[in-house]
Amino acid sequence: MLVMDNVHAGYGMTKVLHGLSLEVRDSEVLSVCGPNGAGKSTLLRVISRQLALRRGDVMWEHASLKQVSPSQVVRRGIALCPEGRRVFPRMTTEENLQIGAYARSDRSAVRREIEQFLDRWPVIARRRDSAAGLLSGGEQQILAIGRALMSRPKLLLLDEPSLGLAPVLIDQVYVALKELVEERDLSVLLVEQNVVKAMSLCDRVAVLNGGEITFSSSVTDTTPEAVGSHYFEKVAE
Template sequence: MLKIDNINTYYGNIHALQDVSLEINEGEIITLIGANGAGKSTTLMSVSGVVPVRSGSIRFQGEEISGMDPDQVVTRGLVQVPEGRRIFPQLTVRENLDMGAFLRRDKAEIAKDLEYVYELFPRLADRRNQAGGTLSGGEQQMLAISRALMARPKLLLLDEPSLGLAPLLVQQIFEIITRINTEGGVSIFLVEQNAHMALKVAHRGYVLETGNVTLSDTAANLAADEDVKKAYLGL
């Protein structure tokens, strides 16, 4: 579904991603784990077109998308939930969700998707007329995920969805991520500092260290790997 082949991304003279390659098959949850500053968010932003790659290839469903603007990437069904949520704080919950469907014209299907996200996150239904900026951190994360779902993604890019959330909310968010994948049939590319939870829900994973992919395997094998345990699982 997504094939990243030897991409190199720079911030000025800083070589952030160095020949990074990975792939995601349809229906998979793939996680990318690594320390802060390893280049995880840069990988997602390179895929979504926010940060242009200098060389290498990114193909989505067989089509080359490197060099495309972010809005062109979104129209193809590849949607990112950014780190830090980045909702529209002055808009209501409902208006934020409408923004997620901005490029769509199928009103009947948009209405169905709206009901679907309200069913996933009943709190948002209760707060549909409340300004996004007045929501709690957990509710804002729910809104950010729901806004992305309103674009009806084929592949959902999730950047640190558990960041700053209480443990109970972290558990809830990861349960929803699994539901989106199994019930909704959405493939997921997950960047997550909480490696334990990420490997628990993912099918496969990659380890990124200072801009290089150093390890890839099934999530179960990565969770059992001694080096991964020491570096990322606190064991």
């Protein structure tokens, strides 16, 4: 479904991704874990076309994304839920969901899906007409995921959904994620530092270290401890 081939990317003079190759298969959850500064968020920015490639290619459904705009990426079926929730705090909860569907023309279906989302989360529904910034951190993260899903993606990119949340809220977010993934036929690329939580959701796990994938395995063939041990491996120059 998604294939990254020999991807090089960075910011200014700083090189972040060094020949990264990665595949996300149909209807699977792949988690990319790694230490701070490994390039995890950069990886998602490249896929969503918020950052240009320097070398290599990103193929989506057998077509290159190299010359595709960020809005066209969304229309082709890829949605990003960014790090740090980033809801629009002064807009209402419902307006945040509506923005996620900006590329869709089936407005009646959009309204129906908003109601379905709010029916699932009564605590969020009670704030549908209130500013999204009034929600708790965990509720804002669930809202951000719901907003991304409103575009009806085939591939959901999730950037550090547990970042900055208390353990009880992390549990809440991952319960929501598991339910949403199980009821939809979509692939997920999850970037996460919390290896235990990531492996509770994903089918495969990979480690990004020094801008390269240094380890990859099915979750049934490894352990969180084994995955974490690859965080500190020295990457060959």
